[in-house]
Every structure is written in structure tokens, then in C-alpha cells.
Amino acid sequence: EETRDRSRFITTVDRARTVAEARDFVAAVCSEFPDATHNCWAYLAGPPGNTSHVGMSDAGEPHGTAGRPMLDVLIGSGLGEVVAVVTRYYGGRKLGKGGLVRAYGGGVKLALESLPVSEHVETTDLRVILPYPAVPQFKSMLTEFEAEAVEESYSTEAAFRVRLPGERLEEFKEALRGITSGQSVVEPWAA
Numbered sequence: 001e002e003t004r005d006r007s008r009f010i011t012t013v014d015r016a017r018t019v020a021e022a023r024d025f026v027a028a029v030c031s032e033f034p035d036a037t038h039n040c041w042a043y044l045a046g047p048p049g050n051t052s053h054v055g056m057s058d059a060g061e062p063h064g065t066a067g068r069p070m071l072d073v074l075i076g077s078g079l080g081e082v083v084a085v086v087t088r089y090y091g092g093r094k095l096g097k098g099g100l101v102r103a104y105g106g107g108v109k110l111a112l113e114s115l116p117v118s119e120h121v122e123t124t125d126l127r128v129i130l131p132y133p134a135v136p137q138f139k140s141m142l143t144e145f146e147a148e149a150v151e152e153s154y155s156t157e158a159a160f161r162v163r164l165p166g167e168r169l170e171e172f173k174e175a176l177r178g179i180t181s182g183q184s185v186v187e188p189w190a191a
Contacts, residue, residue, distance in 0.1 A: 002110070004103050006091025007037075011107035013115055016083035019045045019053050029085040037090040040066035040104055043083035044074045047120075051075060061088075061104075065097050069105030077112050081120070084108045121165050125150070125189035128160045134180045141179065145172045161189055 001010045012029050016022035022043035030039045038059045045053035054075075056067030070084055086107045095103060130138060135158050142149060147164035164172055176184050 002107065003091070004099065005093040005095055007093065007095065007103070008089040008091065009103055009107045010087040010089075011084060011111040012087070013082060013084045013108070013111045015081050016043050016045050017081050019043070019055065021045070022055065022083040025083045026085055029087065033087045035089075036087045038066070038088040039085055040070065040088070041083065041085040042067050042070035042074055042108070044071070044080055045083070046080055048078050048080040049075075050080065061100055062097060065100035066104040069101045070108045073105050073108040073112070077109075079112065079115075079117060082112075082115075084111065121146075122167075123163050124166045124169055126162045126164070126169075127185070127187050127189050128162050128176065129157050129185040130160075130176070130180050131183050132158055134158075134184070137179045138176070141175055145175070147172065 001008065003009070010033070014025050016025060022045050026039070026041045026043075029041075033039060038061055040057060040059040040061060042056040043054065044051070054071060056071040058064070058066040058068075066086065070086060074082055074084060086104050088103075128138075138160075139149070142162070145164050145168045147162050147168070149160045150163050151161035153159045173186050176186060
């Protein structure tokens with residue numbers, strides 16, 4: 001939250017994996033501040049750099065002075081799956097177009113600086129069955145592929161539910177074939 005020439009600006013941000021989540025968040029913030037002069041918003045609902053699922057609104061401010069600067073900050077941040085709403089309570093002084101652009105874009109930039117972020121990695125779950133002699137080597141290779149054994153069971157063979165980054169899948173399968181001499185079964189996990 002910040003004050004510029006007696007106008008109060010409150011920036012609220014959240015994660016938005018989809019356009020529907022972004023729009024729901026915007027509606028919730030607008031409901032939280034129904035007496036505000038403006039609730040301007042922008043979202044980037046896809047991965048970082050992907051602008052196929054974006055949206056913005058000046059919400060009554062002069063064209064291009066709120067939504068576009070907010071969206072530009074989101075796109076330039078290197079983040080994805082993010083939505084921002086800047087709520088304005090008018091303080092009696094006009095800021096001019098440049099002042100509005102700085103206030104709305106600056107509010108989003110300030111909010112993003114304090115936002116906890118994490119890298120999102122698409123994962124895949126596999127069912128892996130292998131002979132007992134290969135288990136120690138299999139377990140040691142999990143770290144190399146950023147994989148984890150989510151579940152394991154033992155009967156006539158060792159069976160694992162393995163979660164790993166989707167981009168590592170093919171090389172994981174190849175390495176597994178190598179340590180088991182082709183004696184492993186790898187298939188998508190079926191819950």
C-alpha cells in the first residue's frame with residue numbers, strides 16, 4: 001500500500017494458474033473494496049514469458065494508464081501464473097497520465113518484490129518394477145534425475161511409484177534400462 005498525492009493505492013497479488021482463477025481473484029478483490037474509486041487489474045495466467053493467457057483492465061482510468069503498465073510489469077518480472085489488482089481511493093488530486101502509469105506499474109513492482117516465489121516444474125508419476133539386485137543402484141540414480149520414490153512395495157520384484165520432472169522422462173527410462181539390462185517395466189502411474 002502507498003499514497004501518491006493523497007490517492008491511496010493498494011496492490012493485491014496472488015497465483016493464477018488459469019484465466020478463471022485470475023478472474024475469480026479479481027472479483028474477490030473488487031468485492032473486498034467495493035467503495036474504491038478504481039480496481040484495476042492485470043494477469044498472466046500462463047508460464048513465464050507466455051502471453052497467450054493475459055488480461056488487463058483500466059477500470060475507468062484513462063486508457064492505457066493502469067492495466068497496460070501493470071501487465072508490462074508482470075510480463076517483465078520473469079514470473080508466470082500471477083494476477084494483480086491495484087485498488088485506488090481517489091484523494092482529490094489528478095495525477096496525470098504519467099503519474100497514473102507510475103502509480104499502477106510501481107504498485108505491482110513493489111508487491112512482486114516481496115512476493116514469495118517458487119519454480120514450478122511439471123512432473124510425471126511412473127510405475128517402475130525391477131529385479132531386487134538393481135534396487136540399490138536404482139535408488140542412487142533417483143537424485144541424479146531429480147526424482148523421488150513416492151511409494152515402494154516388495155513381492156517377487158520391487159515396485160515403485162516414482163515422481164520426476166517430465167523433461168527428464170526419456171533419459172530416466174534409458175538409464176533404467178541400462179542398470180537392469182532391460183529387465184525393468186516402466187509405465188504411467190494409474191491411481
